[in-house]
Amino acid sequence: MPAHRAIGPVIVSPGCRLERPTLLAALLLLVMLPAALAWGDAEVRTDKVTARLVAERTRVAPGESLDLALVLNLRPGWHTYWRNPGDSGEPPRLVWDLPEGVEVGPMRWPYPSLIRVGPLANYGYSEQAVHPIALSVPADWPVGQALPLRARADWLVCEEHCIPEGGDLDLTLEVVTPADGAQDSGTAAPEIAKARTRLPQDPIAGATLIRTGTGIRLQVPAADLPEGFNSAWFFSDRWGQIDHAAPQPRRLEGGQLRLDLIPGSAPQANLSGLLVVEAGGVTRGYPVEAASAPAGTGVAAADLGLPLALLFALVGGLILNLMPCVFPILAMKALSLAGQGGANRRDRTLHALAYAGGVLTFFALIAALLLGLRAGGQAVGWGFQLQYPPFVALMAYLFLVLGLSLAGAVTLGARVMGLAAAGPTTGVGGAFATGALAALVAAPCTAPFMGAALGYAATLAWPAALAVILCLGLGLALPFVVLSLVPALARRLPRPGPWMDGLKQFLAYPMFATAAWLVWVLSVQVGPPGVAAVLAGMVLLALGLWAWEGARGRSGRQRGLGLGVAWAGVGLALGLGLTLGTGTPGPDAPAVARTTGPAAEPFSAGRLAQALGEGRPVLVNMTAAWCITCLVNERVALERPAVAEALARRGVLYLKGDWTRRDPAITTYLAEFGRNGVPLYVWYPRPDAPQVLPQILTEGGLLAALEGPRGE
C-alpha cells in the first residue's frame, strides 16, 4: 500500500467535488466569500478517511460555550487510535490556527474499543471517531462577523498496515445575537451529542491495585458501576502499565469488580485508565485511578465478614492463653491471684483493668506498626517481627530471663510477672507489665490460629483492622480478667502452697525450650556467626543478672562492682543481639527448604505459573523457621515417606516458600489466598482447581487430598 502522506482532494461541502488543480480556486473562494460559508464546514477526504471539523451549532452568540468535534469517518476495516494507542499506532493530533481571543479546549476521547492485530492489541475507533472539543466564543466578538476556525489534523489510520494521513480543516461559524443563536441547532448536533455520551463518566473512587503471584488485579467498587453489566474492559491510560492484549478475566465478588491483568513492560505503582462497561445495551467509560493496595487484599479475605472476623479474633485470643510460651506466665499469675482472695473488689478490678490495659496497649502498638508499615507500602504479614533477627535475639533473651526467674535463679523477671508482689495493691504497674509481656510472648503464636482473621484485618481500613487486632488482645486478656473480677472462680483455684514452687520451677523449662527454639530460628536467619553472638549474649546476660542479684543487699565497692558487671553484661548482650545482620543469611539456599523429605524447589511465582501452564500438579508449602505449626506439619505429614512417594508417583512439583526472612513474593502469594501468615498449603491437582489444605496437616488427610480425583 502507498504509505506516503495522502492529503486528499479537498471537497467543499456540500457535495461539489473539486479536483486537485482546482484546490487553489476553492481556497480562494473560501477566503473571498466567508459570508457564503458561514453556515458550513469543509471536509478533507483521503484514501481511507473523511475528516470534518463540525460544531453543534453553526450560529453562535458572543460569550457562548459549545462543543466542536473532529469527525473521522473511516473506511470499513480501518481504525484510528485512542489517546493511548495500545501496542502500536498513534493518536490523531490537531494544531489550531485561531483568531486572537478564541480558545478551544483539548481533544476529548470517547471510550475506545479493543482492536486485536495478531498477538497484539490496539485501543481505537472503527468506522467513525468523533472527538468533542470545547469552544468559548469571546464575549466581545462582534455580532455579524464570521468566526473562522482552522486546524491542521494528522492521524494514523490502520487496517493491518498503517497510513499516516492529514489535512487542513476549516469551520466558519456565524456570530449572531443570543436570541437568534438559540433557534439554531446545526446538523452535527446529534453526532456530537452521541459522542458526548461516550466520553468518560464521573471517575470511580476507591479502586485498588493488588500484585498477585501471576499478575496484577484491579478491584473497582461495583456500587458505582451500572447494575447487571455484561462486559467490562480496562483500557490503560499509558503505555507500559499493562499487557494490552492479555485477556482480562473478571469476577464480581464482595461488592468489587475484579479484573486480572498482566503487567506491561514498565509497570508503575499506580494504574490509571478507563473502565468500559456494557449494561443493558448501553456502554459507558469510567475513569479509574487505582492505588497499589498492600498485600493481603485477597480473594478469600473479603468473604469473611467483620463480625465473624471479630469473633475469630476473640476466640483466637482465648486460645493464646494455652500457648506453651504464654501459659506459664498466666498460670503463675492466676495462682498468685488465688492467694489474694481477701483483697477488696476495687483492688481486684484495678488489677484486672491494668492487666487488660497492658495486653491491649501491646496489641495496639503492634497494630500501629503493622498498619504504619502497610501505609508506607511495605508488604508485611503477621509475625513479621520474627523476620528481623535482632527482634528474635531479644525474644530469646527475654525467655532466658523468664526461665531463670521461674527457676529461681534471679528475681528480676519474677517482679514483672507479679510473682514477687506481695499483694494486689503493689501490682497495678506489675499487672500492666504482665499483660504487655503476655501479649509480647503470645504474638508469634497467633499466626497459625489467627491467619484468616488477621489476613482479613490487613485488608480493612485502619479502624476496622485495629478493631480485629484489639479483639485478639481482648481474647487474650479475658480469662485473667474474669478470674480477677469473679472471686467465686478464683476461689476454685487450688490453694497456694509449697507445691507452687515446684510448679514454678518446672514451668521454667518451657521458657528455656522457647529460648532454644528462637536460637534455632536465628541459626536459619543469620547462620553460625549469629548463633555464636546470641549464645555469647545469653551467657553475658545470665552473668549480668547474677551480678545484679549479688549486688542486692550489699553496699560500697562490692555493690558498685556487682552493678558494673551487671550493666556490662546486659549491655554487651543487647549490643550483640541488636547488631545481628538483618536478613543476610550465611548460605543462600533457604534453610527450611534444606530439611529432609520430598525434593522441593524454592517457590517462585514464575515457576508456579510455568508448571500450571504445563498442566503439572503442584503442591505449594509456605513455611518459616519460626512457625512451629509449619514444622510440626513437616514432621507428621509432609516428610512422611508415603507422602514423598505419592508426590513422586503423580509427578507433583513441590514448591516450598521460606518466609523466615522477608520475601515480598511470598507475602503476595499469601495475600492471594487471603492469608497474612504461614503456614499455607495449596494443592493444585489441576491448574484450575487449587485446594487450600488445612493449617494442621495429618499424613492421612494429606494423602487423601493428593490421591483424590484430579480436580472435581
Added chain:
Amino acid sequence: MTQIQRRLTQALQGLVIAAAALGGIAQADPQVGKPAPAFSVSDTTGKTWTLKDLAGRTAVLEWTNHDCPFVRKHYGAGNMQALQKEAAGQGVLWLSVISSAPGKQGHVSPAEADALTKSRGAAPTAVLLDETGAMGRAYAARTTPHLYIVGPDGTLSYMGGIDDRATPDPADIPGAKPYVRAALADLAAGRPVAEAVTRPYGCSVKY
C-alpha cells in the same frame, strides 16, 4: 468454615485459569537485566544466527518492515542507517529482524531484503528473516521499529523505541531523545543504561 473454603476455591478457580492461560505470555516477555531470550533464525545469506553468536559483543536487534510509515520515517531520513554505522564503528553487532509472516506486509525474500539494504544504504551486520515470528514472539516485539540491545554477557540491556517522538513525521527526528544511541553510549562507557525500557512505537509487527 467449609462454606467459606468452598467459596474461596471457586473464587480462585477463575484466577488460576487466567494465570494458566496467560502463563505462557507472562513468561515469554523478556525483561531488561535478565538473560535475553534465545533464538535461532537464518539471515539473508542462509547463515543461522543464535544468541550464542552474539556472545562477547554488544548487539542491537531492530525489528523492521520496510513498508511501515514509522520505519520509512527513520530510513527515509537516513536516521536508522546513521545509527547502524555508528554502532558498527563501536564494534556493535546490528541485526535487523523481519518477523512479517508470508503474505503479510513487509515480508520479503532474501534477495528483496538484500536489495532493500543496498537501495537504502543500510548497514546492518545481518538481516534475519523470522517468517514464523518465533524470534519476534520470544522478544515480544510489538512494533516496527522496535529495538533491543543485548549486552556482551547476553543480558538484555535495552528494549523500546528508537526515540521518544512517536510520530511518522521525519521532521520530529532532530528534536527527539535518541534512546538507542544513549543506551549504546551508556553501555560503551560501562554505565547502567539510564532509560532501559521505553515505549516502542510504530506499526504492529505483522505476525
